[in-house]
Amino acid sequence: MANTTLTTDNRAIKxxxxxxxxxxxxxxxxxxxxxxxxxGNLKVFLGQTNYNEYALHLRTFLMPILPYEGLLWILRVVLIALILVHIISALVLWHRASAARGSRYMMKKSLATAYAARTVRWGGIILLLFIIFHLAQFTLKFAKIGDAAAYDSHEVMLSASGAVVTDEAMSAMTVTEGNPYAMMFTTFSNWWMVLIYAIAVGALCLHISHGVWSALQTMGWLRRNTQGTIQVISGLVGLLVLVMFLAPPVAILAGLVPAPVMAV
Structure with missing residues (x-):
């Protein structure tokens, strides 16, 4: 009986x-x-042409090996799969932690990690809701914030390699492109949208900071002599992502980014 219990515990641990x-x-x-x-978002500081060319390049990357938007769809499928893995793993671990909460060890551990755990859980929920809204706005374009004209699309002719051409005879295909620069500008010209974005990015960075720390612990890199270094690294990664994501919307709201030129 003891051996059976030990085997079950070992399997659960593994x-x-x-x-x-x-x-x-x-x-x-x-x-x-x-x-x-x-x-990529930081390219908004280079102006409308550079930013929109960058967005188009993502859609034409590796053409003609991949079709138009081929790489983006591969990334979307991979990211959705990883999101499911991440969420399911988090739910399973959460359930197991709740089931084991009665033990003296788990009570001691929960006191040390309660704040971080709550931050990750609620932050994860905030992030999931924001990701859905973000895709609805910038990818599916049915949640339009600001000037609706910024979400209008226009036809662009591409060669077989994905380069923009002006001669119809040279064109291998015609695709419909939007104006990502204008969408970003009209969105973050609203202070309340910048505030919502800041809250979501703040939750993201707390999630990342704890996640980096937890990942390094899982990989066996967290020891007594490395704990301080890993905490600094985790915080710096979160801070880096925070600054990079908030710089464009704050600059747009402050009037440091020029208004877009709308297609006629």
Whole structure:
């Protein structure tokens, strides 16, 4: 009977470790994606042409190996899969932690991590809701904030390699493109939208800071002599993402970014 209980406990521990690793790996991918996404947003400081060309380049990247928007759809599918892995892992761990909460060890541990755990859980809910809204606005375009004309699309002719052409005879395909610069500008010209964005990004950065710390712990890098360094690294990663994401909307609201030129 004791051996059976021991075997069951070992399996539970191994399963928990695997779930934590899955959560850590998916989290690392998210952090990498978010840093690249925030870096792309900073191109708004280069002006409308540069920003919109960057957005178009993402849709034509690796053409003609991939179709138009091929890379973006691959990333979307991968990110959705990782989000599901991350959420399911978090729910399973949350359930297991709740079930084991009666033990003396877990009570002691919960006192040390209660604030971080609540931050991650509520922050995760805020982030999920904001991601849905963000996709509804900038990808699906049915949640329009500000000037509706900023969300209008126009036809662009592309060569087989994805380059913009002006001669119809050279065109391999005609696609419909929007004006990402105008959408960002009209959105963050509203102070209340900047405030909502700041709250979401703040929750994101708290989530990232704790997530980086937790991921490094899961990977076995958290020791007594490295704990201080890892806490600094986790905080700096969160701060970096916070500054990168908030810089464009704050600059737009402050009038430091020129207004877009709307297509006629």
């Amino acid at each position: 399963t928990t470790v695997i779930i934590k690793q899955a959560m850590a790996i998916s989290g690392v991918f998210f952090v990498g994606f978010l840093i690249l996404h925030a870096y």
